[in-house]
Amino acid sequence: MSDTAADPRLLRAPPKKGIRLSWADERLRAIVWQILVLGVVFGIIGWLVSNTQHNLEVRRIATGFGFLSREAGLPVAESLIPYSPTDTYSRALLVGVLNTLKIAVVGVILATIIGTLIGIARLSKNWLLSRIAAVYVEVVRDLPLLLQLLFWYAILQGLPGPRQALHPMEGVFLSNRGLKLPWIQWQDAHSFALLGFVLGIVITVLYARAAKARQMADGQPRRVWPAALGLILGLPVLIWAGLGAPWTGDIPALRGFNFQGGVTVTPEYFALLVGLVMYTAAFIAEIVRAGILAVAKGQWEAAEALGLQRGLIMRKIVLPQALRVIVPPMTSQYLNLTKNSSLAVAIGYQDIVSISNTTLNQTGQAIEGIAIIMAVYLTISLSISLFMNWYNSRIALVER
């Protein structure tokens, strides 16, 4: 009985199971179902393709992307790159892609910051603060996004015209033409200052790492923020001042019926941004709140009993555990915000959907237009997913 090593029963391979030709055999049933489903899917695709080809022939529509190099003749109100209606369709579509990215990138960043703050506020011990955050979340996430966008746009349209524009301070005008802000005439010195700013951030990161390493060596914690402040703000200012501190303002001013100069935030962009950010922030707030609540109370208590300070407990104990719960649903919210930006059509912000729609109407190339929209959103969404999945695997808890 103790001589189990020689027991032939322990060396036996598992029995091979053949498939019986009977409906009672589970594996046979699974194979038959899969063949059926595949057949249906390919059947539908084949029908769609042949149907489309037939319709295109009957209506004498040529397929292909040749139209992209034709002149668009399509006016676009705001663009990040130089554009005029005499440019090609491909350039117009690029303007649309950039406009979509402009709303998605800024929106994701702002929604994350505001959502996190509201989520933490809802957990606050301050009664008023937590109530306000709760009401915000409940109201904003319960109303349809389209309604909210129209609401913000209507409010902005209700602003006075350029001549009666709100003028809170020198160079700032708020009217139904949007928000006008002063800017500077860009010169080389400003580019170098910007470079200094980026350099300051890089050096700060390196400095913080060195400070941490030195703390680990001698136990003494070091303040990083004075150096960080000096590097990130001081360095660019020094560079700018060293290059003669050039400063020529580009101040907006009323000329005739509209403003000249400065930079503009259009009412369409502003309404879309505010609507998307407020809406998404409400969902992010709930995700952040749930993530922090998911960390057991005992973790706080154990850390407090060891004498750790609250900020340190948050950084070293609670956040690392909360992020694991927060990041995957956060990815979904980023994707939602990006795709919801296509509601821009409703308030006349010219994103990729808006410009593709116009292109499609002018050229009749419906299939190509829809394909372009799909390709653009797929690319952006997959990029977000890839990045967030990478981040998630980086912060994932090892635990066991």
Next chain:
Amino acid sequence: MEDGPHLASAVRADAPPAILLDKVNKWYGALHVLRDINLNVATGERVVVCGPSGSGKSTMIRCINRLEQHQEGRIVVDGMELTDDTRSLDAIRREVGMVFQSFNLFPHLTILENCTLAPIWVRRMPKKEAEALAMDYLSRVKIPEQAKKYPGQLSGGQQQRVAIARALCMKPKIMLFDEPTSALDPEMIKEVLDTMVMLADTGMTMICVTHEMGFARQVADRVVFMDRGEVVESGIPDQIFNDPKTDRLKGFLSQILRGH
């Protein structure tokens, strides 16, 4: 000052009290959970607190490092009074270690990191020194080979021994144990109790909330029996277990003994 038999251990009668609770009262809403608690623990003394569930024993020791706040009375720990002043609270928490029923190890940190976190960030110890210290205590609780693992990979008994080592790494003057063996399987209780006995032999001031009467007889200088938020009886283990004065203690002991 008369030397009782229980004072033969590390307790010095002339030393200032390590912990002093003076008429401590606490309410949860309208529920009066601690009623006029007076407790005086000498340096080096080992006190076991027992009582039925809901008697306020956990609440009492959680008041000592202010995981709960008392509303009336005075608590003085190591000569410092517990107030709303965060500086005195930080100072007290540095001197008082605590072990919980549910271990509360940090699941995202290795065993070694669990032990070095507070020495590095609170005691400002160099990392190498903190790691050497942690390995020393992990050896004393007999699990140095687990240092690189995560809490989830350890058994309950091992986790609780890590929790004890983690608290000891802060070199506390006082250790609080809040039902340290209640969440453990029977075969793991002994390894944790052995660790606690070993700690008691070093002369550490300890307050243990526990139902392990064998442990109480072996190491306690004094047993405190609580019921319904009050200290009902207190005395040396022999007196408490063999000669209970009150009906409440008699009833409690008969229930405990029936369970064993």
